[in-house]
Amino acid sequence: MGGPIYKLWLLKLTDAFYQMSGEEQADHVAKINAALEKAGGKRLLACETRWCSEEWVGFGIEEFPDIEAVQKFTELLDEFGHYRYMAGISLLGTEWEV
Numbered sequence: 001m002g003g004p005i006y007k008l009w010l011l012k013l014t015d016a017f018y019q020m021s022g023e024e025q026a027d028h029v030a031k032i033n034a035a036l037e038k039a040g041g042k043r044l045l046a047c048e049t050r051w052c053s054e055e056w057v058g059f060g061i062e063e064f065p066d067i068e069a070v071q072k073f074t075e076l077l078d079e080f081g082h083y084r085y086m087a088g089i090s091l092l093g094t095e096w097e098v
Helices: 022-039 067-079
Strands: 005-013 042-048 058-064 086-093
Touching: 005 067, 022 042, 022 067, 058 067
Parallel strands: none
Antiparallel strands: 005 058, 005 086, 042 058
8 A cells, every 4th residue: 555645624713723823723724834834745625615514614635655645744733732722623534446
C-alpha cells in the first residue's frame, strides 16, 4: 500500500475558538498551515459549509506523503493546543482505482 495518504476532515469550531480575537484566530490558522507544511502535507481542498450545515463549519482534503507525515502533523497540532479550538472527525485513505 504505497503512495500518498489522503485525509478527509470535517470541522467544528469550539467555544474557545470563538472567544479568541480575530487576530488570535488568524494566528491559530497560520500555525495550522505552518504545521501542515512542516509535516510535508498539503491542503488540496477546503470548503465552507456553514451556509448548508448547522453541525459542520467546513471540510477539506489534505495529502501526505506517508503515515509518518500524518502523525507528525498531529504532533505539531498538539504542541500549540489545536484540539482545544477545533474539533471534528477525519478519515484517512489511499487512492482507490475502481
